[in-house]
Amino acid sequence: MMKISMPRWFYQLASPRWFYNFTSKLLPWFGIATLVFLCVGLVWGLVFAPADYQQGNSFRIIYIHVPSSILAQSCYMLMAVAGAIGLIWKMKMAHIIAQACAPIGASIAVMSLATGAIWGKPTWGAWWVWDARLTAMLVLLFLYIGVIALHAAFENKAGADKASAILSLVGLVNIPIIKYSVEWWNTLHQSATFTVTEKPAMPPEMWIPLLIMVLGFYCFFAVILMGRARVELLEREKRSDWVKQLILVNWTQ
Amino acid sequence: MSFFLAALKRELLLVFRHRSDIINPLAFFLMVAVLFPLGVSPDPSFLSEVASGVIWVAALLACLLSVDGIFRSDYQDGSLEQMLISAEPLWMLVTAKVITHWLVSGFFLALISPLVAMMFFLPEPAYPALIISLLLGTPTLSLMGAIGSALTVGLRKGGVLISLLVLPLYIPVLIFGAGTVQAGAMGLPIQGYLALLAAILVFSLMLAPIAIVAALKISIRS
Incomplete structure (x- = not known):
């Protein structure tokens, strides 16, 4: 049989205690980064970036809309990959991460849809149009809701974790199919703002703050994710000695 | 293979002993379709325009309604557990169950779909498109x-x-599916749509049994 060896830190992350201590050190840095990126990006984007020659100032919502749309998709990816890791290597920590991803992803998808609707009103004259990208994001929200509902329906955590991991993997396989099917069905939306392969069509003073906002959103996501995972981890490990120790130390201080 | 055939025979026998299992999805399909002219408009030109979508949505709901019970009775009387611990591969059994479900819901539904199409004044060239698209699409729905x-x-x-x-x-x-019917109604070629439906079917036929087996194991153990 072939033996696959994984790096040491990968195994260490699987230990709840190690994860807890590791993220305690990580959290403040990500918090600071979030604050800096979001402040710089928001002020630059909303105040100093030039207005669009066609859409005027209404385009500025792009600085919220694009980062949340990107993040909503990558959050699903992370949830499914974490679920797969949990299923394959039977890591409790991976399931905790996947569980923490679902509500965050759903709320970010709602944010993307809401900012899209607000942007759509002055640009297209309607809050909602049946366009491919909007519909795909709505379906993504439904997939998130399905995962959350399935997780909540199980009474034992182990079953809930595995079942929602399978569902999110099934969703992950389906996302490209859904995306292309709705794209052939209807397209009105402007094409992607950022692609890895091409230079953005916007001038740099417009897309640099956008890039900063995307980074800020990712850092913000990391902070929320770690926070949720830590709370869930304490809840699940409440009978273990190190959690008792931790609480006792905090209690007596 | 003999195990697969035995499983298929058992499932088919079970279904034909409960004839209401066959009739209920079909009646549901007809009723949902009837609601649209009542609720929206009986105008023939409007109905022929929405026919493809309405028939497909009704088929989808009928399939969804019946799929809930596909493992339920075997789970409740404990036979699913016995199948899980038996030495035979579970995916064969699962595939037999899905095929039976498709025969009962999708296949019969495709056969009676011209009736609904007629009530919705669907143009005649679209009939083959409707039947073939339902035959190719509904197995994916069952999976x-x-x-x-x-x-x-x-x-x-x-x-x-x-x-x-x-x-x-x-x-x-x-x-x-609805795109196939629309293209058929307008006299456009439907092979592209059918190829896509077939591709999705082959893809889900490959992967869905794995997911079903994994999900069943989790459901039984928890």
Whole structure:
């Protein structure tokens, strides 16, 4: 049989205690980064970036809309990959991460849809149009809701974790199919703002703050994710000695 | 192979002993379709325009309604557990169950769909497109639905949950299925749509049994 060896830190992350201590050190840095990126990006984007020659100032919502749309998709990816890791290597920590991803992803998808609707009103004259990208994001929200509902329906955590991991993997396989099917069905939306392969069509003073906002959103996501995972981890490990120790130390201080 | 045939025979026998299992989805399909002219408009030109979508949505709902029970009775009387611990491969059994479900819901539904198409004044050239697209699309619905059914079989309130899980996954089949009928109605070539439906079917036939088996194991153990 072939033996696959994984790096040491990968195994260490699987230990709840190690994860807890590791993220305690990580959290403040990500918090600071979030604050800096979001402040710089928001002020630059909303105040100093030039207005669009066609859409005027209404385009500025792009600085919220694009980062949340990107993040909503990558959050699903992370949830499914974490679920797969949990299923394959039977890591409790991976399931905790996947569980923490679902509500965050759903709320970010709602944010993307809401900012899209607000942007759509002055640009297209309607809050909602049946366009491919909007519909795909709505379906993504439904997939998130399905995962959350399935997780909540199980009474034992182990079953809930595995079942929602399978569902999110099934969703992950389906996302490209859904995306292309709705794209052939209807397209009105402007094409992607950022692609890895091409230079953005916007001038740099417009897309640099956008890039900063995307980074800020990712850092913000990391902070929320770690926070949720830590709370869930304490809840699940409440009978273990190190959690008792931790609480006792905090209690007596 | 003999195990697969035996499993298929058992499932078919079970279905034909409960004839209401065959009739109920078909009656549901007809009733949902009838609601649209009553609720929206009986105007023939309007109906022929929405026919493709309405028939496909009704088929999708009928399939969803019946897929909930695909593992339920075997789970409740404990025979699913016995099948799980038997030495025979579970995917064969699962595939037999899905095929039976498709025969009962999708296949018969495709056969009676011209009746609804006639009531909706669908142009005649679209009839073959409708039947073929339903024959190619509904097996995918059964496969995807079985994943949802396997995930929720151990839960007490599976009914609404399964539609939440499965309906988003049905969207591509709905788009291409209704697209086939629309193209057929306008006299356009439908081979492209049919190829896509067939591709989705082959793809889900490959992967869905794995997911169903994994989901069943989780449902039984928890």
